[in-house]
Amino acid sequence: QTDIIFSKYNAYPKQWIKDENGNIVYGSVTNNAKNALSYMSKLYNKGILDNKFLVRTQSNIQDMIINGKCGSFFSLWWAPNNPLMDSIKNDKNADWEPYMIPTDKDGSTRFCIQNPNKKYVVVRKGYEHPEIVMKICSALFDYFNSNNDSAQE
Structure with missing residues (x-):
């Protein structure tokens, strides 16, 4: 290093x-x-x-x-x-x-x-579907569901 x-x-x-x-x-x-x-x-x-x-x-x-x-x-x-x-x-x-x-x-x-931080999820102000941030976080970080077909969505 x-x-x-x-x-x-x-x-x-x-x-x-x-x-x-x-x-x-x-x-x-x-x-x-x-x-x-x-x-x-x-x-x-x-x-x-x-x-x-x-x-x-x-x-x-x-x-x-x-x-x-x-x-x-x-x-x-x-x-x-x-x-x-x-x-x-x-x-x-x-x-x-x-x-x-x-x-x-x-x-x-x-x-x-x-x-020190490698992953960010952001949307622009006024984005029509801000809930997508949580969906992306779930897909990226929920290890139990990472192999689930819905995570690929």
């Missing part, structure tokens, strides 16, 4: 953000994003950043951690339970240390999780 590295540079790829002039810009193409990419390029060229980090799946990364093939990684609050407990089970000498994410020059922490 590279979000933390981008955050250190005040860069937020795949997000619409306000720039220093208050204009809405796409975070992937800002100068800050380019600076973060430049830094990651240096890490990559020095062999510090895994040369396959872009194609690794979450389970592949967990396997690397569990099998002692990963020296450091960014993760969420549950990492001590999964995968670090399995890493320590496999290697009694495994020694993991938590570190705070970087702060900016003012000491503030900036971090953006990509796509």
